[in-house]
Amino acid sequence: MNKNVKTFHGGIHPACDGKSLSNGVSVQRAPLLDKYRVVISENVGKPPKPVVEAGACVKKYQLIAAADGFVSANLHAPTSGRVTGIVEVPGAMGVPVQAIEIEADGADEAGELLPALDWRNCDVALLRKRVEEAGLVGMGGAAFPTHVKLSPPPEKKVDVLVLNGAECEPYLTADHRLMVEQPEAVLEGAAISARILGVTKIYIGVEINKADAIDALNAHAAEFGIEVVPLKVQYPQGSEKQLIFAITGRKVPAGGLPMDAGCVVQNVGTAAALADAVIRGIPLVERIVTVTGEVVAHPGNWLLKIGTPVIRVVEWAGGVTEEPGKLILGGPMMGFAQKSFDVTVTKNTSGILLLPRTVAVTYGSSPCIRCGRCVAGCPMNLVPCALGNAVEAERFDLAAQNHVMDCLECGSCAYVCPAHRPLVQHMRRAKAEIRKRKK
Amino acid sequence: MSDGEKTTEVMLPTGSDLVLSVSPHLSAADSVRRIMYKVLLALIPACVAGIWFFGWRALAVIVVTALFCIGAEALWCRIAGKPVLGTIADGSAALTGVLLALNLPPEIPFWICLVGAFLAIWLGKQVFGGLGNNPFNPALVARVGLLIALPAAMTTWTPPRGMGADSPAAAEFYSPSTLHKLQGKKVGLDSVTHATELDSVTCATPLGVVGTTPKILDKSFEAQQNFQAVDNNEMLWRYFLGIKGGCIGETSILALLIGGILLIAFKLINWRVPICYIGTVAVFTGLVNYFFPGVTPTPLFHILTGGLVLGAFFMATDMVTSPITPTGCIVFAIGCGIITSVIRIWGNYPEGVSFSILFMNALVPLIDRWCGQRPFGYTVKREVAK
Structure with a gap:
């Protein structure tokens, strides 16, 4: 193991990372479907307001829902066709959500694109405006509107941009393939973000299990003044606070944001989409998604339009070899289990993971034997077992005192727990109860 | 799969078996x-x-x-x-x-x-x-x-193989005078021939012998030689291999070390606990032995006799009853080491491993509180860019 590889304290090393299923498969372009359902409320913050009526004809890239307020994001049509109306679809979080349904006309005809910008010389305000127009959100998972992230309040001095290419979640390879296949888009997007933020120091952190991605990035990194930082393979290396610490040695203060440590963290997928939006005027309507799992016939990486139903993606991947026991949107550590294959791809869907029934068993939990593995594994230096005990005793005051609010919900504790205690569930419950009581 | 058709049939999931649960969806193989x-x-x-x-x-x-x-x-x-x-x-x-x-x-x-x-x-x-x-x-x-x-x-101990009546060579080594000293509860073993006629033979543990040996509080030659019969190179080797009286599991240090290495290799115990425990006993008894050689034998004797190695690797490391934080484990182990040494040197019982671990067990909730984890991002506000 290379001693110079940077990392953080705590965390875990999942025994099977499942990345070999799809990390050698190039990104494939999906065939056109006859129907897309674009979820409206997919970003953090206020959902955008639909601006198209049922029956309206739309072109590809046309605005179909406009941001409502600052912390909100535009939505664009993924293809040309007719809007059939607003329908209810199963949401990734388990609650039904509203979606704009578009019947494709098969032409996939692009409407008028936004003008290309010369990002090196144009006004920064124009760039920021473009990020907002293109409906960019964090594509690593949180779906936080990117223009908000790139507009830190003036009292917060940001001097470092960290690009997140860690992709520490097992099984996921979408970011990996993106960095291998389009390193220049990633780097250019980072450089544009840095210009918007007014920072000169740009790092891109990549776990060393993606050696080809590191090489590809290094081939062009110097042109953009970006430093590629190889990181140890350790989960959750891609968590903002851990990534900032690993790369810069700075610690985000408890309860704070990366900007409190002078950093902004951006996912590599977001950076590539940002480059597209600025250089080519293309809004965010498609993204790379890893379709994987032991039961998928041909695991791979797909460039999917937002609004694609998951069942179609599974079909393109050759279907399944056996009935899966779990469908997860995202990675296996922090992703969300789904109850239906009718869920659709959103801007923050990084993976579609189908686990076999043997892996999807639900363990009965037993009392804590105080083995301390959760303590060793917690990247936030908490004592998860004690927090779990506090929650089981409904002592939410005790949980708050012991910093449950600092929990990332990364799942390291629950992963290593030999008693199979549902620790993440306990943490979420405690957080929800504490927030409720504060009101 | 049908071969005749152009498009092979794709098996699609029905979603009938989908399990809903909170993340993470993977689990380490241990239970x-x-x-x-x-x-x-x-x-x-x-x-x-x-x-x-x-x-x-x-x-x-x-x-x-x-x-x-x-x-x-x-x-x-x-x-x-x-x-x-x-x-x-x-x-x-x-x-x-x-x-x-x-x-x-x-x-x-x-x-x-x-x-x-x-x-x-x-x-x-x-x-x-x-x-x-x-x-x-x-x-x-x-x-x-x-x-x-x-x-x-x-506290009725049986001589192990290689020490008692079954081994003439050993019996010769334990000549009646030395033997007498080593056998705190001698039933009667005047000679090898007699021994075979006896119902049972008992012996003392090395710590038992030390416990009954009067202490000499000066640095005289007698004090230096006070524990010579039980604390010499040849005896220490025997203790290491397991040729000494004692409990079933505590005799062979060699076997316990193999088990201890297995525990560490399986990542079941924190190596700091046995190392700090045994190290504390070594330092403590070493200091006492250095200044008062007639009060207690050398540190090596203390490590190789009694239940110290068994306790340090298998009892003090019990997950349920030891502290949960890494620093807590060190405090716990040092506490065990001090109490063990104090009981062995000045206590009424020749051995103190069990008592020390139980006593420290009682302190675990306090230790866990003292040695609490400092969550990430709580101390270094000064490092933050201003």
């Missing part, structure tokens, strides 16, 4: 049961050594005590309305039984094993709510309970 079985595996070298040195009687004690513990657990679960098989299957009762047996003299009557089993499982564990809730190490609760209630039976 409580596997942890218990792995510790049992690590105890095999010590068990084999015990059987080799003390004969089939030692095996009988190990098996019987483990079965009694499992029975005691089953009975409690039956009475308390807990799942009987599910509780026994976690392997913790069997582990407690084996650990207790290794802490008993080889000739212990089986009825005492039964009493010990109930002490361990009922008083040591189940009254607190079962596995995970017991503040004290159950096997040590039983051992100390038996030691106080039945001191005679608990």
Whole structure:
């Protein structure tokens, strides 16, 4: 193991990372479907307001829902066709959500694109405006509107941009393939973000299990003044606070944001989409998604339009070899289990993971034997077992005192727990109860 | 799959078997049961050594005590309305039984094993709510309970293979004068021939001999030679291999070290606990021995005799009853080392490992509080860019 590889304290090393299923498969372009359902409320913050009526004809890239307020994001049509109306679809979080349904006309005809910008010389305000127009959100998972992230309040001095290419979640390879296949888009997007933020120091952190991605990035990194930082393979290396610490040695203060440590963290997928939006005027309507799992016939990486139903993606991947026991949107550590294959791809869907029934068993939990593995594994230096005990005793005051609010919900504790205690569930419950009581 | 058609049939999931659960959706392969079985595996070298040195009687004690513990657990679960098989299957009762047996003299009557089993499982564990809730190490609760209630039976030691009557060479080494000193409770072993006619032969443990040796509080030649009979190179080698009186599991340091390395390799224990525990005893007894050689033998003697290695690797590292934070474990181990040394040097009992671990067990909640983790991002506000 290379001693110079940077990392953080705590965390875990999942025994099977499942990345070999799809990390050698190039990104494939999906065939056109006859129907897309674009979820409206997919970003953090206020959902955008639909601006198209049922029956309206739309072109590809046309605005179909406009941001409502600052912390909100535009939505664009993924293809040309007719809007059939607003329908209810199963949401990734388990609650039904509203979606704009578009019947494709098969032409996939692009409407008028936004003008290309010369990002090196144009006004920064124009760039920021473009990020907002293109409906960019964090594509690593949180779906936080990117223009908000790139507009830190003036009292917060940001001097470092960290690009997140860690992709520490097992099984996921979408970011990996993106960095291998389009390193220049990633780097250019980072450089544009840095210009918007007014920072000169740009790092891109990549776990060393993606050696080809590191090489590809290094081939062009110097042109953009970006430093590629190889990181140890350790989960959750891609968590903002851990990534900032690993790369810069700075610690985000408890309860704070990366900007409190002078950093902004951006996912590599977001950076590539940002480059597209600025250089080519293309809004965010498609993204790379890893379709994987032991039961998928041909695991791979797909460039999917937002609004694609998951069942179609599974079909393109050759279907399944056996009935899966779990469908997860995202990675296996922090992703969300789904109850239906009718869920659709959103801007923050990084993976579609189908686990076999043997892996999807639900363990009965037993009392804590105080083995301390959760303590060793917690990247936030908490004592998860004690927090779990506090929650089981409904002592939410005790949980708050012991910093449950600092929990990332990364799942390291629950992963290593030999008693199979549902620790993440306990943490979420405690957080929800504490927030409720504060009101 | 049909070969004739152009497009091969694709099997699509129906979603009928989808499990909904909170993340994470993967789990490390370990479980409580596997942890218990792995510790049992690590105890095999010590068990084999015990059987080799003390004969089939030692095996009988190990098996019987483990079965009694499992029975005691089953009975409690039956009475308390807990799942009987599910509780026994976690392997913790069997582990407690084996650990207790290794802490008993080889000739212990089986009825005492039964009493010990109930002490361990009922008083040591189940009254607190079962596995995970017991503040004290159950096997040590039983051992100390038996030691106080039945001191005679608990301190009657059998000479191991290679030390007693079965080995003329050894008997010659233990010439009557040395032997007399080594045998605190000599039944009578004037010569090898006599020994074969006796019902039983007992001997003292090295620590027992030291305990009954009058202390010399100066630095005279006599003081330097005070423990010469039990603390010399040849004897230390014998202690290391296991040729000494004592409990079934504590004799062979070699076997215990093999087990201890297994524990560390399986990542079941924090290596800091045995190292700090044994290290503290070495430093403490070393200092006393340096200034008062007539008060206590050398540190190596203390490490190689008694239950220190067994306790440090297998008892003080018990997950349930030791601190949860890495720093807490170090404080705990140092505390155990100090108390063990104090009892061994100045206490009424020749051995203090059990007492020290139990005492520190009681302090674990406090230690956990003192040595709490400092969450990420709580101290370094000054490092933040201004």
